[in-house]
Amino acid sequence: MKILTSVKIVRTFYWLIGHIFVMNITEFVELSIGRWRSQRSGHHLAFAHFEEVLSEINIESLSTDDSKVLEICKSNDVNPSSITHPFRMTWEGESDWDEKTFSGSTVLVPVPDAENPQKGKLLREEGYAETIAAVGNYHLSEDGTFILQTEYDRAAAEERIWFANPNLRFRVATIKTSNGKGITTASFCSEIRS
Secondary structure, eight states: OHHHHHHHHHHHHHHHHHHHSOOOHHHHHHHHOEEEEEEEEEEETTTTEEEEEEEEEEEEEOOTTOHHHHHHHHHTTOOGGGOOOOEEEEEEEEETTTOOEEEEEEEEEEEEOSSOTTEEEEEESSOSSSSSOEEEEEEEOTTOOEEEEEEOSSEEEEEEEEEEETTEEEEEEEEEETTSSOEEEEEEEEEEEO
């Protein structure tokens, strides 16, 4: 019980810090660690289709010397000493579009900018818009919103994630055509810590 209370105190502390000072990637990742129930509404403009997705997301911290983390660093020519707070995200859910369950997992490695801790690169084992390895650019806005922009071969994605409180976060994502002129998908998620 004492450990659970300590974890809640730390999460509340990070949330408060993010609302008093500009949040950095360490605080954002620490606040994100845990199990989340997610409800996503998506508009697939190319198909003129609306989709609802319910899923469980688990975000767990990894050590900087984890073999998968080191492999991702090596494949992106990144010195492991420049990374911070790598994590694994796993998910399992159900969509009303095809009524099949889906699941997946990816390792993410933040590489903060040495001169500005509110921005950097995010190395991903598997991307959001395309299921290939990806490198995105992130920055944290003054209000604590994490903004990630990733360009792929055939598309570009922008995700925005912010916390209403330590146990409720929101996520908005758009997927654009590779030239950035057309939006193919737009989605909104509310995620509650479980």
